[in-house]
Amino acid sequence: MIRLERLNKFYQQGDEKIHVLKDVSLQIQQGEFVAIMGPSGSGKSTLINIIGFLDHQFMGQYRFKGESMIDQSLSDYARLRNQNVGFVFQNFKLISNLSVAENVGLPLLYAGHRRKNIADQVNDVLSSVNLQGVGAKLPMQLSGGQQQRVAIARALITRPSFLLADEPTGALDSHTSQEILKLFIDLNHKSRSTIIMVTHDFQVARLSQRIIRILDGRIESDRSVDQ
Ligand SMILES: Nc1ncnc2c1ncn2[C@@H]1O[C@H](COP(=O)(O)OP(=O)(O)OP(=O)(O)O)[C@@H](O)[C@H]1O
Numbered sequence: 001m002i003r004l005e006r007l008n009k010f011y012q013q014g015d016e017k018i019h020v021l022k023d024v025s026l027q028i029q030q031g032e033f034v035a036i037m038g039p040s041g042s043g044k045s046t047l048i049n050i051i052g053f054l055d056h057q058f059m060g061q062y063r064f065k066g067e068s069m070i071d072q073s074l075s076d077y078a079r080l081r082n083q084n085v086g087f088v089f090q091n092f093k094l095i096s097n098l099s100v101a102e103n104v105g106l107p108l109l110y111a112g113h114r115r116k117n118i119a120d121q122v123n124d125v126l127s128s129v130n131l132q133g134v135g136a137k138l139p140m141q142l143s144g145g146q147q148q149r150v151a152i153a154r155a156l157i158t159r160p161s162f163l164l165a166d167e168p169t170g171a172l173d174s175h176t177s178q179e180i181l182k183l184f185i186d187l188n189h190k191s192r193s194t195i196i197m198v199t200h201d202f203q204v205a206r207l208s209q210r211i212i213r214i215l216d217g218r219i220e221s222d223r224s225v226d227q
Contacts, residue, residue, distance in 0.1 A: 086155030101135030
């Protein structure tokens with residue numbers, strides 16, 4: 001589904017050109033659960049910004065479902081992002097004065113769905129993350145782990161091609177982190193959701209199927225977890 005070929009990324013900082021991604025080539029198939037690890041500053045966020053169609057400025061090739069991302073317009077990028085990516089962040093990014101149900105339904109509201117239709121889908125997706133019955137609450141009335149489940153429900157509601165999770169357990173204690181990972185494993189097994197997760201934590205990464213390690217902008221290793 002995702003195919004990167006000799007991807008290079010430079011940032012211009014003043015007179016200096018910083019080479020952040022160096023000949024990164026990788027493929028991620030539909031249904032995989034992949035962890036991306038690497039030290040701070042190694043290029044993980046830069047890489048997932050490109051994979052998630054947030055950054056179109058790179059050298060090399062990115063093919064998504066066979067289609068080349070080179071020469072796509074900015075509106076194509078917005079469409080690709082909205083239709084294909086569910087984003088999950090470290091600090092949840094829920095809107096504090098909207099109810100859980102309103103937060104989860106927001107992507108469908110933006111996409112122009114009708115409210116009745118949204119309510120049904122919100123209930124379904126909240127069930128899929130084991131959060132039945134909390135739709136009327138405000139985010140702050142929930143625990144950190146529950147708030148991350150709400151954020152995952154919001155990411156899933158548009159039925160994206162893949163979930164992109166940036167340090168999804170970074171703000172959670174180890175027990176709650178394991179619960180979120182169990183949910184990812186469950187979604188991956190039951191719904192064949194493709195999950196790409198950045199994490200610093202090997203205890204989290206080892207629960208995925210494949211760990212890609214980035215060091216100084218290069219892929220240092222790319223191994224199945226069973227090996
Ligand atoms: N907008 C930018 N302009 C200039 N340099 C940048 C920019 N964004 C990132 N960088 C540099 O690119 C390198 C890689 O950054 P990136 O954020 O991708 O790393 P990371 O592995 O995600 O780090 P962390 O784990 O701390 O989030 C770093 O040296 C960073 O300073």
